[in-house]
Amino acid sequence: MDEKKDVTVCSGCKAELTVSEMMEYLCVCPHCGKHLKISARRRVKSIVDPGSFRKLKCEVPFLNPLDYPGYEEKISSLKEKTGLEEGVLFGIGEIEGRQAVIAVMSSDFLMGSMGIAVGEMITTAFETADRQGLPVIIFAASGGARMQEGILSLMQMAKTSAAVKRFSEHGGLYIACLTHPTTGGVSASFATLADITLAEPGALIGFAGPRVIEQTIGQKLPQGFQHAEYLEEHGFVDQIVERKDMREVLSRILKLHDRQKKEKKNLLDYLRIGRK
Ligand SMILES: [Zn+2]
Structure with a gap:
């Protein structure tokens, strides 16, 4: 663009x-x-009820574990350019009156790569939702793990996956929306562990790029492989949703989830009364 x-x-x-x-x-x-490409801010605005979004704070001190040359300067200039604290914008917002923790990865921030700060922000999103009994909606966009942070960036895959697991065990609802591109360590961890997986039309979703796979397995890949449409056809993505319809689809899912929660509560109350 x-x-x-x-x-x-x-x-x-x-x-x-x-x-x-x-x-x-x-x-x-x-x-x-x-x-x-749409900025993280504009994305949030297109989803939530006007004025309902409250940003959550997650202060992670800057670390340069490999003493990667120019890394600190790069992060500082990106913070200034994007107005974000790191590669994720997250907070609590309402969609047609229903609250959710919403986290949007920014592809403007070193290709949405996942380093220590991104891993911590995603984990905090799940932990906050868990404490407050809210669903989590994540918009993934990533080139993968952040190579400037070496092994510590790869560890974020395990950390975020564990956060999803804990949240899920407590009965939390997690909706992921995979946007272009969702690849590498992010696609191989929290982004593909959702209860409901949505994707934007044409999004590239996969672990390694097609050229790397073809060279590794020595075979030609099928047409459209790793694109949202192909993945929907093969059951990896539940639904492809156009951006203009995203708010409505999310709202419908949240509404359905709310109703099920209420019905379950009513049933439990009924059983409790029955026991007395
Ligand atoms: Zn066009």
């Missing part, structure tokens, strides 16, 4: 889109339907 002053060129059909068109269509090309 090339951005000039106030015109964006669609990477799908090369049509020129004005800023107001981009805002109106939630960064989806009105000509070819391609889902272009």
